[in-house]
Amino acid sequence: CxxxxxxxxxxxxxxxxxxxxxxxxxxxxxxxxxxxxxxxxxxxxxxxxxxxxxxxxxxxxxxxxxxxxxxxxxxxxxxxxxxxxxxxxxxxxxxxxxxxxxxxxxxxxxxxxxxxxxxxAGRPVVGLSMRITDDNGDEVPLGEAGEVTVKGPQVSMGYLNRPEENAKSFRNGWFHTGDVGRMDEEGIMYLLDRKKDMIVSGGENIYTSEVEAALYQHPDVQECAVIGVPDKTFGEALFAVIVTSPGSTLTQTEAINHCRDRIGGFKIPRQMDFVKEMPKSAMGKILKNELRRIYGSITD
Missing domain, CATH: 3.40.50.980 (Rossmann fold)
Known part of the structure; x- marks a missing residue:
């Protein structure tokens, strides 16, 4: 602007x-x-x-x-x-x-x-340094997932009067975004998830963006969001919230079958809710925290 x-x-x-x-x-x-x-x-x-x-x-x-x-x-x-x-x-x-x-x-x-x-997400803008790092702040091999960390003239120096958050997010000159991504051989960054949104089910790390991308390939899916809900066996299970296109008769079984040829079986949500609208921020971003509040007590 x-x-x-x-x-x-x-x-x-x-x-x-x-x-x-x-x-x-x-x-x-x-x-x-x-x-x-x-x-x-x-x-x-x-x-x-x-x-x-x-x-x-x-x-x-x-x-x-x-x-x-x-x-x-x-x-x-x-x-x-x-x-x-x-x-x-x-x-x-x-x-x-x-x-x-x-x-x-x-x-x-x-x-x-x-x-x-x-x-x-695209290529880093001119003047920006970007790395994909592990939990220790070390750069991971090309193509592997890790936290997106950046530095450059457009990056803030820190938060005002918030020393604990500064110590967590601004380390050794790098800003740790809290986003998980990977970089390909052409220097294009793929954003996989917010670290807090990643689902761990049965010991497997599942990035919700991959699951949502599969669901979005169905022509009747207008909006969707995938969250983790408590599961007695696997720790967390995938739960999909879906807004369908007007006039759609899409069912949970059809949505599950649609995903089978697109993602691994352990990544397919087995629980879903079809809603008329999503909770969103003023910027139109789907509020997963609100979805977790609504569906967080659901167990499989």
């Missing part, structure tokens, strides 16, 4: 997100750049008012907080014609962008059908 302000751009904000109102403002103010969470984009594309408003002035749509399923990336490209779709990953402490998955990546993935890259 600061960069746009410095170049003389005007801003338009909504106090509460509404897909129809967002589309209306895009037309009314000739919006050229917008930033949304994937859930917001999906809601716009699924809203009955989509197509009613002129969005042809749009040039860039930046999304973040999570990857977007290939199906919805394609629908975004088709629905917002002439708009470049890009993804950014970052945190408040990093001002905020750390990595960027650009338009060529998105367009190429859809054109070639090689959509794996759409699960990536």
């Amino acid at each position: 600061t960069a746009f302000t410095l170049t003389g751009a005007a801003h338009s904000y909504l106090p509460v997100f509404s897909p129809s109102k967002s589309l209306e403002l895009i037309e009314q103010y000739n919006i050229t750049v917008t930033m949304m969470a994937p859930t917001m984009i999906i809601m716009c594309l699924s809203d009955g008012s989509f197509g009613k408003y002129d969005t042809s002035r749009m040039r860039m749509m930046l999304y973040g907080s999570s990857p977007m399923a290939a199906e919805w990336v394609q629908k975004s490209i088709e629905g917002f014609q002439g708009t470049e779709i890009v993804q950014g990953y970052g945190l408040t402490e990093t001002s905020p962008i750390l990595t960027f998955l650009d338009w060529e990546d998105h367009k190429g993935a859809i054109e070639t059908g090689k959509t794996e890259i759409l699960r990536a």
Whole structure:
């Protein structure tokens, strides 16, 4: 937002997100750049008012907080014609962008059908140093999972008057994000999970983003979130909360069968709830803490 302000751009904000109102403002103010969470984009594309408003002035749509399923990336490209779709990953402490998955990546993935890259957070921005480290702060081998740690001019020096949190997050010049990721041989970072969201079931580490990506490949899944719930046998079990597309009759059995050819059997949620809407933050991010509060007492 600061960069746009410095170049003389005007801003338009909504106090509460509404897909129809967002589309209306895009037309009314000739919006050229917008930033949304994937859930917001999906809601716009699924809203009955989509197509009613002129969005042809749009040039860039930046999304973040999570990857977007290939199906919805394609629908975004088709629905917002002439708009470049890009993804950014970052945190408040990093001002905020750390990595960027650009338009060529998105367009190429859809054109070639090689959509794996759409699960990536992207490449580190210029001037940023990024490492994937183990619990001791040592860099892990390429391709292995670990905590995303960064340093650079855009990274905060620390929290004000919070010495314990500073000691935990800011160590030896590196900021420890609390996110789990891996880096491939091309320098592209794949975000796997928040450390606190990772599920340990029967001694296996399960990254919820992988399970959610499999569920999102079903055309009737509009939104989903996977959490861990107590399990007497395995310690934790996977529980999926799903919002289906309007008119869908998707069942739990169908969702489970859909996952069988996409992920290992131990990663498939055996418990699910189909809901009309998810609890979300003001930025449109699904609140897993709230889901854990709602479903945390469920045991298998």
